[in-house]
Amino acid sequence: MTIEIRNISKSYGGERILRDIDLKINSGELVALLGPSGSGKTTLLRVIAGIEQADEGSGPVLFDDVDVSNVDLGKRRIGFVFQHYALFKHMNVFENIAFGLRAKPRRERPSEAQIREKTQSLLDLIQLGNLSQRYPSQLSGGQRQRVALARALAVEPRVLLLDEPFGALDATVRRELRRWLRRLHDTIHVTTIFVTHDQEEALEVSDRVAVMNAGRIEQYAPPQEVYEKPASPFVFKFLGNYNLFHGRTRGDEPGEALVRPHDIAIARDPNAAGASARPGVVTHIGFGGAVVKIELETEDKTHVDVEVSAPTFRDLNLKRGDKVWFALRNAQEYVPDFVI
Amino acid sequence: MSRHHRVIPGLPLTLGYTLFYLSALVLLPLAALALKAGQMSGPELYRVLTDPVVTASLRLTFAASTIAALVNAVFGLIVAWTLVRYDFPFRRLFDAIIDFPFALPTAVAGLTFANLFLKDGWLGGVGGHITAGINALAHTLGLGAPLPADALDFLTFPYTGQTGGIVVVLIFVGLPFVVRTVQPVLLEWDPEFETAARSLGADSATIFRRVIFPEILPAWVSGVALAFARAVGEYGSVIFIAANIPGRSQIAPLQIVTRLDDFQYAQAAAIGVALLTISLLVLLVINGLESFSRRHERQA
Numbered sequence: 001m002t003i004e005i006r007n008i009s010k011s012y013g014g015e016r017i018l019r020d021i022d023l024k025i026n027s028g029e030l031v032a033l034l035g036p037s038g039s040g041k042t043t044l045l046r047v048i049a050g051i052e053q054a055d056e057g058s059g060p061v062l063f064d065d066v067d068v069s070n071v072d073l074g075k076r077r078i079g080f081v082f083q084h085y086a087l088f089k090h091m092n093v094f095e096n097i098a099f100g101l102r103a104k105p106r107r108e109r110p111s112e113a114q115i116r117e118k119t120q121s122l123l124d125l126i127q128l129g130n131l132s133q134r135y136p137s138q139l140s141g142g143q144r145q146r147v148a149l150a151r152a153l154a155v156e157p158r159v160l161l162l163d164e165p166f167g168a169l170d171a172t173v174r175r176e177l178r179r180w181l182r183r184l185h186d187t188i189h190v191t192t193i194f195v196t197h198d199q200e201e202a203l204e205v206s207d208r209v210a211v212m213n214a215g216r217i218e219q220y221a222p223p224q225e226v227y228e229k230p231a232s233p234f235v236f237k238f239l240g241n242y243n244l245f246h247g248r249t250r251g252d253e254p255g256e257a258l259v260r261p262h263d264i265a266i267a268r269d270p271n272a273a274g275a276s277a278r279p280g281v282v283t284h285i286g287f288g289g290a291v292v293k294i295e296l297e298t299e300d301k302t303h304v305d306v307e308v309s310a311p312t313f314r315d316l317n318l319k320r321g322d323k324v325w326f327a328l329r330n331a332q333e334y335v336p337d338f339v340i
Numbered sequence: 341m342s343r344h345h346r347v348i349p350g351l352p353l354t355l356g357y358t359l360f361y362l363s364a365l366v367l368l369p370l371a372a373l374a375l376k377a378g379q380m381s382g383p384e385l386y387r388v389l390t391d392p393v394v395t396a397s398l399r400l401t402f403a404a405s406t407i408a409a410l411v412n413a414v415f416g417l418i419v420a421w422t423l424v425r426y427d428f429p430f431r432r433l434f435d436a437i438i439d440f441p442f443a444l445p446t447a448v449a450g451l452t453f454a455n456l457f458l459k460d461g462w463l464g465g466v467g468g469h470i471t472a473g474i475n476a477l478a479h480t481l482g483l484g485a486p487l488p489a490d491a492l493d494f495l496t497f498p499y500t501g502q503t504g505g506i507v508v509v510l511i512f513v514g515l516p517f518v519v520r521t522v523q524p525v526l527l528e529w530d531p532e533f534e535t536a537a538r539s540l541g542a543d544s545a546t547i548f549r550r551v552i553f554p555e556i557l558p559a560w561v562s563g564v565a566l567a568f569a570r571a572v573g574e575y576g577s578v579i580f581i582a583a584n585i586p587g588r589s590q591i592a593p594l595q596i597v598t599r600l601d602d603f604q605y606a607q608a609a610a611i612g613v614a615l616l617t618i619s620l621l622v623l624l625v626i627n628g629l630e631s632f633s634r635r636h637e638r639q640a
Contacts, residue, residue, distance in 0.1 A: 074541045086536035090554040100540035
C-alpha cells in the first residue's frame, strides 16, 4: 500500500512539532524516520497511524490514494508497535497475539480453529512457538519486541508502523533484531515505517531514510545517498562523526566544510598525503579494533579527527607527538543557513 | 528475591517486630476470645449458636454486608473511574468527600440516615409531605382535602427499621474502600495499552472488558473485601437505623452487645467466634480470587 501525506502540521500548546511535512512512501517500501529526540519523528508516525490528529488546515493522509485523515485508528488497518511494546500484562504470549483477531466484530471474527492456526503461524514466524504460554513479564526485551510485532501483524495490517522498535534493547540484540526485521520485511512485503534515532540502524535496514530536524524533513533519499550526499549540514552532522573547517567558499563567502574522519588521508610524507596537504601533530591514538582513531592538532591549534583502518595504521606506525601530513579527500561545503 | 535486596537491614529484628506486633494486636485477643467461648460445654455452645435469634442476626449481618459490598463494588468502580478519567468542576472536592465515611463517627452517620429515612424525615416521609402539601393547597383554594393522607405512601422509602436501611448505612461506611483501592491503579494506568488495543481494532467495550478490567481486578477485589469486612463489623450506624427487633432486624454485633449486657460473656464470645469464622472464610475465598487474578505477575 502506498502512503502519502501532504502538508501535515502538528502543534502542542503553541509549540510546532511538525511543520508542513510532505512524504510519499511506495508500496512495500521500508522507510526509516531518523532524527534526534524532539525532531517530531514519533509524532509524524502517530499522525500516520491515526493516534494523533494533524492540525486544522493540514493536508490529507492518503492510504492508496484514499484520504484516511478522518478514519479512526481502529479502522485504518495499521499495525503499530509501541516503543515499550504495550503488551497486555495479564495475557500470555498466545492471547496477546490473538487479541486483534478475537476483538473483531462477531461476523468478521475467524473461528477458534482459525485463530489458533493463525496465531501459531505467527508464533513460528517470530520463533517463539515454545513460549506461547509465558506472560510478558517472563520474556526478555527482544522476545517482547517480537511478540509486539506478531500481535500487530495478526490483523493483517496494510502498513506496519514501529516506534523506536529497538530502542530499549542492548546493542547485540538490536543488531540481531534489525536484520531479522529486514528479512521479515523481505518475506511479507508490507509497507513499513519505523522511527529511530540511531543512524546506523536507519542506514542498514531501510530502503529510504527521511532525516528529520525540528519538525521538518531535511532529506528523504536512499541510505547511500543520504550518507554520501547529505542535503544539509544537519544531515551530515547527524549521520556520523565529522570535522568542521571554517573557510571561504569559491565565491568568497564565509562557509564551512564538513569532512568525515575516514575521508582524511594521512601520511608522513607531504607528497603522499595528496594535494594541499597540511601538517599536524598526533595528540592521541584510540584503538577501536578494525578502525583506529587518531587525533591531530594543526598549527592553528585546530583538532582534527582522523580514522584509518587497522592495516593502514600498522603501515604508518604512528606514535604520539609524531608530525604528519593530512589532506581532505571528500569535503562537503555548505554556505551556512542563517534562517532558523 | 527480596532477601538479596534488603532495604532495611536486620531481618531478625524486623521479622521479630512484625510477629510480635501481629501477635499482640491480633492473635492474642482472638485466642482469648476463642478461649472464652470454649468455657462453655459443647451442647451449650451448640444451643447458643443455633438459637433462632442468633442465626437470624448472623444471616442479616452477612446478607446486608454482602449486598452493601456488591453495591459498592459496582458504584465504587464507577466513582473511581469518573474521578480519574474525567475533569469536571469541583472534582477535588468530590474526591475529598469520598473519605468522609472514614472520618465521620459512624454513630453520627447512623443518626443522620435515620433522620432522613424516618417516617417524618425528609426522604422517609416524602409521600406524606407531598400529600400534605397538595391538601393544604386545595384547602386554601376551598376545595377541601382531595387526597387521603396515605395516597402517596408508595413513594415513602421503606428503609427505616428494615434491612434496606441497614444496607444503606453499610454502603455508606464501605464507600471509600473500593474507590481508594481502585483509584491508584487507574491513575498509574498507561493509556498506551488502550491505544494499542484500539489500533488492533478493539471497540471500547472490548477494551474495558479485556484490557482495563483485568488490570484493576486485583485492587478491585481487595477493595470489595475491605468494604465487606468493614460492613460485617459495623455497629454504630446500624443500631440507629435498624428497628433492632430480635430475630428480625438485629445484626450480630448487636446480639453480642445484648449478651454482654446480660453478663453472658461466654455466649457473647461464642457469637463473636462464629462471626469471625464466617468472615475469615469469606475473606479467604476473596483472597484466593485476588491471587488468581494476579497470576500473570509471577516471574518465570
